[in-house]
Amino acid sequence: MNTVPATASVVVIGAGPAGMTAGIALADAGVDVILLDRLPEGVNTSRAAVVHARTLEVLDEFGVAEELNERGLVIDQFDLNDGSQRLATVRFDDLPTRFPYTLLISQATTEEVLLARLREAGGTVLRPYTVTAVAGDDTGVTVEFSDAAGDSGSIRADYVIGADGMHSMVREQAGIGFTGASYPESFALADVRMDWPDPRTEVALHLAPQGFTLVAPLPDEQDDRYRIVATIDDAPEHPDLAFMQAIIDDRRPGGQVREVLWSSRFRVHHRLADHYRAGRILLAGDAAHVHSPAGGQGMNTGIQDGALLGRLLARVLHGEPDRLLDRYEEIRRPVAQGVVTLTDRMTRMATLRPRPARALRNIVIRTATSFPSVRRAVAFRLAELTAR
The missing domain is CATH 3.30.9.10 (D-Amino Acid Oxidase, subunit A, domain 2)
Structure with a gap:
């Protein structure tokens, strides 16, 4: 366990995929960034396993998509079945992207690759530290924490990113609602x-x-x-x-x-933060949005959050107006709203039980996906290419 410094330009709370992606973007820009995580290294049991095309495009900008591809399993087809009946087949191999597929890879491997890239950029992850309070003012944010021995401390930052999951302490301390x-x-x-x-x-x-x-x-x-x-x-x-x-x-x-x-x-x-920003405190990943695992959208949306937020924040710290950070919520919150809506519809559709409702659902799915344009639109949406 490393000692937490007294100050940093940015403290990211949570070293999952969203937090590490934000950290990489900041460290690449020369920003002094520290990540705090409550878990010892290697014990994360969150098990996202899908990396979609848009996320691979984003990660390719950081130079890690190739390694993920080498360690993952390429999937070019998604099938929807009811018993022995094939309702629809959606293919990804004709999508307009360098990555016309979905990549199956454990979250542990994704985090391993991101952590190596973060360290290469000069970022630091400190574990295990539990954040107990976050308080922002006009000049910065104070983060209080306790270590594994129960000793307490604090760090002062210009900005804080809360990437600490669905039960986010940062979101709670910032007074941001989580509707759903x-x-x-x-x-x-x-x-x-x-x-x-x-x-x-x-x-x-x-x-x-x-x-x-x-x-x-x-x-x-x-x-x-x-x-x-x-x-x-x-x-x-x-x-x-x-x-x-x-x-x-x-x-x-x-x-x-x-x-x-x-x-x-x-x-x-299925919940969405009412806002992504409260002054100098910002949210990313599951701290900002959670939803059904249908479609494998969660980690992907969080990684894309982290990439945009890290870059915008670096620009502000290098002298651009603070109001630039408002673009983060303007761009990313509607994307998350769309993901929450999509996955909610998919989950409710998939969990229908009355026979007449299931029969009608199957007819609608078969009819709609008989059109190539519909199948392609579904693949485009699942791949999150609509978030470009």
């Missing part, structure tokens, strides 16, 4: 080794009266590692092999789970 609600279902998540009949170039969402199940391949030398995400009325805290096999048997027969590598239960919210 929660879904009634719980979600079971597991990384497993299993025999699966579908090609490993596809991600599939399987709809069923019992709930939806997403199956996505993960990069692995043995080519048998998959991510399963499923809605459950009341999932166990750590779903075991028998539980995950029952989900597959019930909703998509044909797969054989052989080992559960990691599992968790979580509940999903």
Whole structure:
């Protein structure tokens, strides 16, 4: 554990993908930036696994997209099924981008690559420090914290970025509302080794009266590692092999789970910060927006937040007017609003249970996606290329 200095130009609270991307942009511009995170290194259990085309474009500007591509698994197709019926296939391989695909890669690997790039740029992540108070005034922000031993301290910064997740202390201390609600279902998540009949170039969402199940391949030398995400009325805290096999048997027969590598239960919210800025305090990533995992949008939106915010903040610290920071909310909050709306619609559509509603849903999906222009528009939206 390193000692926290008395001052820094920018303190980023939270060293996940959004916080580290902001840190890289700032450090590249020569800004004195410190990241504080409450977790020891290597124990993050947040398990985002999708990097979309627009995010790869953004990360390519920092020189890390190539390494992510080398370590990830390229996916060019998304399938939507109801039982044995194929409702729609959306392809990414004709998108107008250098990265016409979705990349499957563990968040731990993404963070490892970003951390190396941050350190190369001169940024520093200090762990484990728990932020206890954040107070801004006209000249700066004071951040109070405690370390692993319970000792307290503080750091003074010109600006603070809160990238500290859904339960953001920074957002709470800044008095920024977080408007939205929660879904009634719980979600079971597991990384497993299993025999699966579908090609490993596809991600599939399987709809069923019992709930939806997403199956996505993960990069692995043995080519048998998959991510399963499923809605459950009341999932166990750590779903075991028998539980995950029952989900597959019930909703998509044909797969054989052989080992559960990691599992968790979580509940999903759809919420958006009322504002992204309170004076010299700004929000990014899950501190600013949370939503359903449908479409794999969360980490991607946060990384794009961090890239824009870091660059705008660097310009202000190099002498441009402070009002430039208002552009951050003007640009990024509507993007997040669109993501929250999209993923909410996808989740509600996927969790329909009455037979007549499901039948009507299937007809609408099949009819709409029979048009190539609609399929391409869906791929464009999922890839977040609308956020350019």
